[in-house]
Amino acid sequence: MSEAAVRVIGLWASPYVIRVLIALKLKGVEYEFVEEVVGKKSELLLRSNPVHKKIPVLLHHGKPVSESLVIVQYIDEVWSSSSSGGAPAAAILPADPYTRAVHRFWAQYADDKVPSAVRILKGTDAGDKEQAAGQLAAALQLLEQAFVELSHGKRYFGGDSVAYLDIALVSHVGWVKAVEKIAGVALLDKAKVPNLVAWADRLCAHPAVADAIPDADKFVEYSVKYGSFSKPINGPAK
């Protein structure tokens, strides 16, 4: 039996994996999902990402690509038109260099701020949790402003189409909603970040996204079962 041309090594609960799946779905690329077992690194993973030993890894005709945002850019560059023979797939990176730079800036910002706060909010230290909730709320406030500036009153950070920053940010939404339940805090709060809440609802209903992001309850369950996501043996790649 031959291997699929495109395989993704990952865990469904990792935001870094989720964004790779969304990018592939947006491009209409068929792929095989090779699910890791929590706490055990597969031989395939160790061989494919010997430097970091982390998910996600994209295998394209057997050649590995690591680091989630590197993978998303790779997908955008390789499948610049639909591989399924249908309508050409929309570009993920915006066409304008300045807008691209702004998307890259905020994607990096989200990766710096959101997962670190989420980790603490899943923990048990009340003081740390309060501080992390404050920092995450402040980050979401800046992202709310960025949305207003980038979307020009349209549906997504990319305007009419789902773009780089949409993918990078929405991949964190499952865990943000989960820690709202775990820590009992309101983060995606309509009173504070109305545009971001509407954007998240809209994007999570998008066919390329709906399948990739399970319900918040699934993330809560995962957190209960495996403890903090902060030190998984199969850690998410940056």
Next chain:
Amino acid sequence: MSEAAVRVIGLWASPYVIRVLIALKLKGVEYEFVEEVVGKKSELLLRSNPVHKKIPVLLHHGKPVSESLVIVQYIDEVWSSSSSGGAPAAAILPADPYTRAVHRFWAQYADDKVPSAVRILKGTDAGDKEQAAGQLAAALQLLEQAFVELSHGKRYFGGDSVAYLDIALVSHVGWVKAVEKIAGVALLDKAKVPNLVAWADRLCAHPAVADAIPDADKFVEYSVKYGSFSKPINGPAK
């Protein structure tokens, strides 16, 4: 007096600033360097990068771009042919998507490993220094292998031309050479990483690089004057 079309807010000693200057020089773009004063953030910096308040910032017709690798990609995308009317400037990102992904992977790796080790090697804890020297040597070993694979026996990571990973990595060379002197360790060691040593010598003599990276002694002097570069008030952007 009108402002220059391209301005860079920075400090000469920051590797993150150095890479922006190299990219501009490679493209033949004229720019004004707006030097910050160590320990004082200028109004221009605070206004241009209100989120991180960090150098470097590229101002292009007044519009700010932050985060050094985002800036390098922006420069590559905007000046895709020489703006000085001469021969078209070579592309910084390799043309092949897989090679681009590999360059992006190692550039991120270098930024994760090199500055953190350099910081410790400028410090005073002997045990920490030994560990950091070991980690940096291991990182350079992997980069040596990456050079062999990517250069195909040619001059640079980009083959015949200076490319993304060349720029990202060479910007750290000044500080690596400085901490060899400060900590009394051999890092760019011909016996261990011969290809990387030859690459660094070659690239540091390149006209676009020679001006941007002062002698190691200047970095040593800077380190003595301002102490550790780890917590400068004008911190380098990631």
